[in-house]
Amino acid sequence: xxxxxxxxxxxxxERVDIGKFDGISRFLNLLGNRTRIAILAAISKYGxxxxxxxxxALGIPQPTITTHLRKMYDIGLLKQREVWKYSFYSISxxxxxxxxxxxxxxxxxxxxx
Amino acid sequence: xxxxxxxxxxxxxERVDIGKFDGISRFLNLLGNRTRIAILAAISKYGxxxxxxxxxALGIPQPTITTHLRKMYDIGLLKQREVWKYSFYSISxxxxxxxxxxxxxxxxxxxxx
DNA sequence: ATCTCATATATGAATATCATGATATGACAA
DNA sequence: TTGTCATATCATGATATTCATATATGAGAT
Numbered sequence: 001x002x003x004x005x006x007x008x009x010x011x012x013x014e015r016v017d018i019g020k021f022d023g024i025s026r027f028l029n030l031l032g033n034r035t036r037i038a039i040l041a042a043i044s045k046y047g048x049x050x051x052x053x054x055x056x057a058l059g060i061p062q063p064t065i066t067t068h069l070r071k072m073y074d075i076g077l078l079k080q081r082e083v084w085k086y087s088f089y090s091i092s093x094x095x096x097x098x099x100x101x102x103x104x105x106x107x108x109x110x111x112x113x
Numbered sequence: 114x115x116x117x118x119x120x121x122x123x124x125x126x127e128r129v130d131i132g133k134f135d136g137i138s139r140f141l142n143l144l145g146n147r148t149r150i151a152i153l154a155a156i157s158k159y160g161x162x163x164x165x166x167x168x169x170a171l172g173i174p175q176p177t178i179t180t181h182l183r184k185m186y187d188i189g190l191l192k193q194r195e196v197w198k199y200s201f202y203s204i205s206x207x208x209x210x211x212x213x214x215x216x217x218x219x220x221x222x223x224x225x226x
Numbered sequence: 227a228t229c230t231c232a233t234a235t236a237t238g239a240a241t242a243t244c245a246t247g248a249t250a251t252g253a254c255a256a
Numbered sequence: 257t258t259g260t261c262a263t264a265t266c267a268t269g270a271t272a273t274t275c276a277t278a279t280a281t282g283a284g285a286t
Binding site for chain 2: 018026028037041058102105
């Protein structure tokens with residue numbers, strides 16, 4: 001018997017195209033990293049932040065922070081504003097509510113550490 | 114010079130404990146998988162679903178589906194209801210709104226395929 | 227031109243995740 | 257007890273991700 005053969009006859013769930021969830025899952029996957037969430041928390045709290053101030057706050061190397069910022073920028077989650085030698089990142093308006101909600105609910109997940 | 118030395122003096126972002134974002138990021142990370150989002154989409158649409166009906170709908174092997182269901186159940190995202198030889202999974206009430214929002218916004222991400 | 231400083235990129239090792247075939251479990255029917 | 261069927265777990269190879277070190281870029285000051 002081959003995979004495609006249907007088994008139970010409970011209910012007919014119509015064909016689902018997994019591929020169409022590629023975009024949103026890549027976006028959500030980006031949010032599923034504690035370092036990136038921590039960066040987002042700081043940016044959310046202060047409105048914007050540059051890598052050089054995130055570096056001592058998070059206690060991780062600058063390239064690590066820059067790489068995470070870049071990924072979030074690439075997918076449209078962050079905006080970038082360059083001033084003098086600094087590059088400030090802020091949350092894109094379209095995702096501000098989402099990030100707010102996440103930060104609000106963050107504490108309810110702390111017990112799972 | 115050591116990593117811990119502070120560099121720029123733009124603004125003092127207070128120390129961030131990355132570890133406290135462990136729980137929420139693991140939760141979001143679970144959502145960041147296209148197969149799991151597809152499963153959630155089907156469950157969300159039909160209210161509940163068992164593995165044997167998801168299998169032909171998604172066109173992937175049963176162990177793959179069961180494994181994803183189990184992960185989402187383990188973290189509390191899904192509820193389980195066993196009837197006869199079937200095991201029906203549904204979205205936990207506390208996350209129903211979140212999943213709804215994701216499904217509503219799903220199409221805006223389709224272009225990123 | 228050289229130094230400084232913030233940022234960005236390259237590379238790679240360790241780790242995590244994914245999907246699958248094989249196998250196990252467990253309830254029920256014959 | 258044997259067969260069936262839905263579900264669950266295991267083992268594994270392939271792939272992806274993470275984070276660090278080393279290095280590069282580029283603007284501004286000296």
